[in-house]
Amino acid sequence: MSGLDWADDSPLDALAAQARSFPPLPDADVAVLLGRIHDRATDATAATATLVRHNLAVALDAALERRDRGVDVGDLYQEGSVAVVTAVDEYARRGGEPAGLRDYVRRVVDLHLDAAVEREAEEKAAGEAFVRDAQRYELVEVEMRHRLGRAPTSVEMAAALEWSVEHAETVAEMLVEARALNDESLLPYLDDGDAAGDDEE
Numbered sequence: 001m002s003g004l005d006w007a008d009d010s011p012l013d014a015l016a017a018q019a020r021s022f023p024p025l026p027d028a029d030v031a032v033l034l035g036r037i038h039d040r041a042t043d044a045t046a047a048t049a050t051l052v053r054h055n056l057a058v059a060l061d062a063a064l065e066r067r068d069r070g071v072d073v074g075d076l077y078q079e080g081s082v083a084v085v086t087a088v089d090e091y092a093r094r095g096g097e098p099a100g101l102r103d104y105v106r107r108v109v110d111l112h113l114d115a116a117v118e119r120e121a122e123e124k125a126a127g128e129a130f131v132r133d134a135q136r137y138e139l140v141e142v143e144m145r146h147r148l149g150r151a152p153t154s155v156e157m158a159a160a161l162e163w164s165v166e167h168a169e170t171v172a173e174m175l176v177e178a179r180a181l182n183d184e185s186l187l188p189y190l191d192d193g194d195a196a197g198d199d200e201e
Contacts, residue, residue, distance in 0.1 A: 019056040083105075
């Protein structure tokens, strides 16, 4: 199991067992299957499926190696499985040598999963940035409403927050949408902001 402890991911035992049940094929068998895919033979689809099955352990190992990178291992495995299909088909199309298939699959899977982890990190950072901006917006809006005796304009909010008008309007729109969607991740501070506004008024 590549020296990795699987116990922590027991819900994925079935996936692991399935992936491990198809060990690497002999190069001679791989050559035949790659040839069928390359030539678009009538059984090319079946040949692809066979090679994919026997390379799923690559996706599993790659997913496990990224188990602490902020993305669920099961999701990473699914992403990696898609990459295996792409890699097998592309390698066959290029007429690659049988002995090099597994290394090629691993490179493609690694690139695919690293991109997935990076996207997740970017989305998380963007979400955290929005939460911070939304909190600031709520506090400043309450303060300005109290001081002006009316709702502040987008220009006034942007000036107070030292943001562009576009960004201030975007945050305001997202807050409205969050309330409409009853976004539980935003409700705690939205409720606090509303309560503060009620107290001020």
